Amino acid sequence: MKLLPSGSGYHRERSAALANLLKQLRAGAAAATLIIVGLAPAIAADPVAPEAPGLAPYFVPVSSAPKAPDADGFLQRWLLLEPIVKPNRSNTGFTGTYVRQALTTEYFKGQFKGAPRDGQTVAAGAPLRWHALDSTLFDVKLFNFAQGLNKPVYGVIFWAVTVIDSPREISNVRLAVGSNSASMWWVNGKEAAGLFGDRRMVMDDVVSQPLTLHKGKNILRGAVINGPGLSDFCVRFIDEDGHPIRDIALDLR
Amino acid sequence: MRHLALAVTCASLALFSSAPAHAQLAGEPYIHDPSTVTLSDGKYYTFGTGRGGLVSEDGWTWHAGGERPGGGVAPDVIKIGDHYYVAYAVGGGGMNGGHASNVKVMWTKSLDPKSPDFGYHDVGVVASSNGVEDCDAIDPAFLYAEGRLWLSYGTYFGYIRLVELDPKTGQRLAGNQPVDIAIDMEATALLYRDGYYYLLGTHGTCCDGPNSSYNIRVGRSRSPAGPYLDNMGVPLLKGGGKLVVAGRGRAFGPGHFGLIDLGDGMEKYSMHFEADMDRSARSVLAIQPLVWKDGWPLGGDNVTPGTYEIQSERAGGALELAVDFVRMPIDRRGGFFGPPAGPVSPVAMQTLAQDSAVWPAGPIDVDLGDYMIRPHQQWTITPVANAGGYFGAPYYKIVIAGTDRALAATADRKVVAVPAFTGADEQLWRIDQLTDGTYRITPKTKVATKTPLALVAIGASTPVLATFDPRSDAGRWVFKTP
Numbered sequence: 084m085k086l087l088p089s090g091s092g093y094h095r096e097r098s099a100a101l102a103n104l105l106k107q108l109r110a111g112a113a114a115a116t117l118i119i120v121g122l123a124p125a126i127a128a129d130p131v132a133p134e135a136p137g138l139a140p141y142f143v144p145v146s147s148a149p150k151a152p153d154a155d156g157f158l159q160r161w162l163l164l165e166p167i168v169k170p171n172r173s174n175t176g177f178t179g180t181y182v183r184q185a186l187t188t189e190y191f192k193g194q195f196k197g198a199p200r201d202g203q204t205v206a207a208g209a210p211l212r213w214h215a216l217d218s219t220l221f222d223v224k225l226f227n228f229a230q231g232l233n234k235p236v237y238g239v240i241f242w243a244v245t246v247i248d249s250p251r252e253i254s255n256v257r258l259a260v261g262s263n264s265a266s267m268w269w270v271n272g273k274e275a276a277g278l279f280g281d282r283r284m285v286m287d288d289v290v291s292q293p294l295t296l297h298k299g300k301n302i303l304r305g306a307v308i309n310g311p312g313l314s315d316f317c318v319r320f321i322d323e324d325g326h327p328i329r330d331i332a333l334d335l336r
Numbered sequence: 337m338r339h340l341a342l343a344v345t346c347a348s349l350a351l352f353s354s355a356p357a358h359a360q361l362a363g364e365p366y367i368h369d370p371s372t373v374t375l376s377d378g379k380y381y382t383f384g385t386g387r388g389g390l391v392s393e394d395g396w397t398w399h400a401g402g403e404r405p406g407g408g409v410a411p412d413v414i415k416i417g418d419h420y421y422v423a424y425a426v427g428g429g430g431m432n433g434g435h436a437s438n439v440k441v442m443w444t445k446s447l448d449p450k451s452p453d454f455g456y457h458d459v460g461v462v463a464s465s466n467g468v469e470d471c472d473a474i475d476p477a478f479l480y481a482e483g484r485l486w487l488s489y490g491t492y493f494g495y496i497r498l499v500e501l502d503p504k505t506g507q508r509l510a511g512n513q514p515v516d517i518a519i520d521m522e523a524t525a526l527l528y529r530d531g532y533y534y535l536l537g538t539h540g541t542c543c544d545g546p547n548s549s550y551n552i553r554v555g556r557s558r559s560p561a562g563p564y565l566d567n568m569g570v571p572l573l574k575g576g577g578k579l580v581v582a583g584r585g586r587a588f589g590p591g592h593f594g595l596i597d598l599g600d601g602m603e604k605y606s607m608h609f610e611a612d613m614d615r616s617a618r619s620v621l622a623i624q625p626l627v628w629k630d631g632w633p634l635g636g637d638n639v640t641p642g643t644y645e646i647q648s649e650r651a652g653g654a655l656e657l658a659v660d661f662v663r664m665p666i667d668r669r670g671g672f673f674g675p676p677a678g679p680v681s682p683v684a685m686q687t688l689a690q691d692s693a694v695w696p697a698g699p700i701d702v703d704l705g706d707y708m709i710r711p712h713q714q715w716t717i718t719p720v721a722n723a724g725g726y727f728g729a730p731y732y733k734i735v736i737a738g739t740d741r742a743l744a745a746t747a748d749r750k751v752v753a754v755p756a757f758t759g760a761d762e763q764l765w766r767i768d769q770l771t772d773g774t775y776r777i778t779p780k781t782k783v784a785t786k787t788p789l790a791l792v793a794i795g796a797s798t799p800v801l802a803t804f805d806p807r808s809d810a811g812r813w814v815f816k817t818p
Contacts, residue, residue, distance in 0.1 A: 281541050283492060283575065284575050285520065285577075286570060286574040286576070288575070311430065312430075312492060313493055
């Protein structure tokens with residue numbers, strides 16, 4: 084289980100009030116019968132937090148060659164912006180209205196246009212840098228991205244952009260998204276999908292109306308908002324039969 | 337024949353699908369994250385987050401009781417041999433932003449604090465998370481299957497993981513490494529059935545009362561280490577999960593599944609509801625029947641109070657008063673088929689007064705007959721307040737609709753309909769849903785035998801009280817709207 088902060092109605096992080104409750108319960112537990120028989124613990128009993136792990140093993144630098152989707156069609160090459168601080172102690176307020184307002188607010192110039200460059204810095208309150216990365220997994224672990232860069236991990240908005248190079252015009256494809264928590268997605272500047280509420284990531288959670296990938300470059304842009312808890316997303320395109328679109332390539336150059 | 341029976345069962349399930357899933361237990365069943373309900377010294381125990389838990393003698397009435405040292409969150413209990421192993425987590429859960437946690441195990445030979453065998457012995461830590469890795473080692477759950485002991489753990493913070501323990505000691509097997517088996521779940525449970533391992537877990541929002549969207553989902557695998565897939569083939573490692581049960585009626589947010597295998601084809605499961613609106617929206621223990629459909633577990637339902645034909649699965653006979661058949665009038669003018677000579681008009685059904693005019697005054701035998709939509713075949717089923725119950729189902733009275741004439745067990749293992757309901761044990765009935773969706777009907781009274789007897793169709797037209805045979809349809813019943 085996960086408990087909620089006092090008064091916040093949030094489930095992902097345990098509140099001080101409940102922490103105190105558990106502390107009291109533990110204190111009470113001392114009176115209960117517990118016989119230590121001296122068996123050697125099988126595993127180290129005191130977990131020690133190691134250093135922040137960096138971006139590995141979840142991300143690697145992009146290679147020079149375009150990257151095809153993985154076997155299931157998931158898009159693994161992305162430009163990720165260091166998180167914008169957007170305090171939300173709870174995700175219970177992630178209504179469609181709130182998320183749409185939060186994710187259509189302009190935080191930096193060029194937010195809704197074109198594709199950024201790797202290493203480009205924008206001013207979104209603080210200077211934030213775009214990172215071109217390949218995810219090693221089917222999903223893009225935004226929490227680990229932020230953690231690995233020693234950036235804020237809770238109460239944040241992540242922006243993600245990728246450029247899809249399509250060898251032909253492909254009509255009647257659908258964008259299939261899962262995200263933790265809420266998110267919005269645009270294909271070639273047009274809104275394609277919105278995932279509202281306190282979400283956890285499920286592949287193909289929300290699927291867009293049919294859309295067309297142009298021959299040549301297409302820009303897919305997304306924004307993920309989260310309070311506490313892990314942040315991640317997974318995105319792919321599927322055809323009319325639900326099969327993944329794989330004859331495309333991701334190229335951020 | 338089984339296909340036909342299954343079709344009837346499905347119809348019955350559909351019939352009850354809108355039934356409210358009230359937390360129907362009696363007593364003070366306040367708990368969060370209940371451990372698997374476990375029998376010890378004649379009583380049933382479940383432990384929750386924090387210290388202590390709940391205890392019950394019948395699975396229906398629960399009171400605070402039991403002792404579980406160590407504190408922490410979301411324990412689980414399993415009995416192997418004469419050991420009760422208890423796993424619990426200390427730390428993690430996002431407390432103060434932390435996800436460093438240890439899953440610890442201890443054992444006792446009794447869960448009853450009054451027993452001389454009671455006393456916890458520490459085994460030690462069997463799984464951990466370091467606070468940075470994508471895992472939070474809380475919410476442990478045991479599975480003992482095929483002679484091997486498994487433990488799943490984890491929460492929304494990263495992966496659900498599986499380790500293997502030594503069933504002789506409760507310690508982690510030397511060299512065993514955790515395996516990632518799911519994401520975006522918590523409060524997992526493992527089952528093994530017919531060659532499949534099932535991973536159940538909770539999705540949705542916890543700990544927010546009637547705003548909690550907690551719901552229980554499942555995937556299955558041929559190997560305990562996965563890959564676990566849902567009914568659509570979506571891996572649980574990619575967020576999949578088939579729905580088992582969600583909130584319904586006045587109860588929100590079911591979570592923390594625990595199997596209660598009562599034998600003879602009867603399985604139930606424990607969980608907590610995040611908010612029972614009939615109990616000040618507090619988190620409570622709940623127990624519901626578990627149905628298996630096409631190899632998947634599915635939350636079942638207690639019978640919804642109402643009026644039904646009680647149909648035998650043996651031959652489809654309707655439970656009825658063995659009384660003279662009262663004919664309904666038929667207008668044969670001009671034949672009985674083809675359009676009527678005059679305007680089309682509805683024809684009244686037989687009334688209770690018309691049917692009951694020939695009933696004797698005293699007890700009436702009960703048999704099974706072709707369902708003729710007659711009042712003597714229609715039974716009103718109502719929970720009886722303060723009469724107790726058994727594992728999530730209250731005792732019911734079963735009376736002919738519109739009357740007080742009650743189905744009753746007799747000392748010579750018959751069933752009759754007595755003129756008036758008195759509340760006596762022989763007039764109180766357990767109605768338990770079985771894993772195929774049908775129901776078993778059992779009198780509260782003990783009828784001259786050590787083995788509980790159930791309502792069984794020993795002939796196509798003859799119901800008696802007999803030993804329930806899970807291999808047969810003779811003791812299975814469905815409830816059909818009149």
